[in-house]
Amino acid sequence: MDFQIVALVIAAIVLVFIIRSLKVVPQQNAWVVERLGRFHAVLNPGLNILVPFIDRVAYKHSLKEIPLDVPSQVCITKDNTQLAVDGILYFQVTDPMRASYGSSNYIIAITQLAQTTLRSVIGKMELDKTFEEREAINVAVVNALDEAALNWGVKVLRYEIKDLTPPNEILRAMQAQITAEREKRALIAASEGRKQEQINIAEGERQAFINKSEGERQAEINIAQGQAAAIVAVADATAEAIRKIASAIQQPGGTEAVNLKVAEKAVEAYAQLAQKNNTMIVPGNMTEVSALIGTAMTLMKGATPSGR
Template sequence: MFYVFLTITILALLFVFMTVKVVPQQTAYVVERLGKFYAVLQPGINFIIPFFDRVAYRHSLKEAALDIPEQICITRDNVQVRVDGVIFIQVVDPQKASYGIADYRFAVSQLSQTTMRSEIGKIELDKTFEERMTINRAVVQSIDEAAISWGVKVLRYEIKNITPPQTVLNAMEKQMQAEREKRAVILQSEGEKQSAINLAEGQKQKVVLESEGIRLRQINEAAGEAEAIITVADATAESIRKVAEAIQQRGGMDAVQLRVAEQLVDQFGKLARTNNTLILPANFGDMASIISSAMTVVKHQEQVK
């Protein structure tokens, strides 16, 4: 009796185990009934009929990353490069992922490789490094169109490495070195050019400043000479005015006659000392007449004034 009870208990537990299916979060179970698709079990507790229903496929609905093996691609300019990458996919329809294709992971990997070879063949080697984003988008678009019937969504594709042959790497290194040397020469020439411009500009400013200094000096000298001439003229005019005022005083004319006689005698004395030949006026003996003539001139100037 005990063994019968134990057997029934074990069968009941086995029946419950086969009937109840607990589906984890972000997971989908595909159930077949008598070999035909029946339903997709959602996360949580689900019940099936033992011996009639079975879980045929289990799919993770999480985003998955597939490594794309390295492959040899030929660029537009006939250069072989090695390219590898990684693709991110997600199952969006468990039924199609189960029955639309035998192995969607393998299919996505193979399609990624063929699409990559096709896209690399459209561009030249120099642009393969610049066009990474374009290549990535092209691969995603191409695979996503084919993966619709597989129940798989291609999220993104990323190129990991692009490795040209060693000879090409050496040539690229030489090219980069030549470019750096070219830029260095250009920068040096630009620096020399700017230096020459600065020197010429400085020399120009120097000449301008020197000419400005000479002009200002000449202006100052001319102004000083003009002021000196004006000062001398003013002094001469003042002295003449004072002499004229003195002449107008009582006894002024007598003083002038005496001064003229002194100047006349003095000048004739100098002529006698400096020259061997002395020319004298005809009436030199009549000194009074000579002085009278000089005074006539003085009076005439006074009348004119």
């Protein structure tokens, strides 16, 4: 029995030694080992062997990206306006040894530094700029934290502002300003619409007047061209008639025919004057009338034999 008890005790001691000697580190984790109270090594993911009762795991760090909520705080802007700001910080442990011994609590250190840096950055800006320059604020906080966090074995990846909350009276003033700006834009849009409407009406009237004047001008041109064509046609007909008359005169007996025609017209004219007027019109030189009649009779007598 004593031998069995001793064997059990020895087996238990061996089991304890094995348990304390073998350490399995999960993926994306790093464990810091101290040997007799001093830093010894960093255990990588996988199976690791320690010296029991001499080595111990002092710190365990996750190498994953860690989100850290930065508590809300009141910041004073350049134009002396209070502004409540809160955000979220993303960091990652890159040096487990420094993360273990560089600071007593690197999470608290990062949080406090993020708050003080944020107050400093916002204090250099006016209220309106803080809403417009959120990206610049984020970059400034990350740069300041990343430089200081090197001694803590931590890499600050990014910082994002979640909320910027001014006091209620400032919110009401901003809302009134936004409302006024929208009303102003509405009025400007309406006036621009009326202006464009007037421009379109004026342009339409101008184009209509131009079209009307062009139509009238074209009509006058067409009328003038028609009249010119008519005059040319009449002139051509007259010229053709004159040419035919001249050609007829040059024929045998043409001169006598012309004289006869003139005499007939003269006699007809005197006859018409006598019919239309109560007063008898007598030519001043009666010999001209008798000569004209005689010429006509002579021509008629001469024309009769030629006709035969």
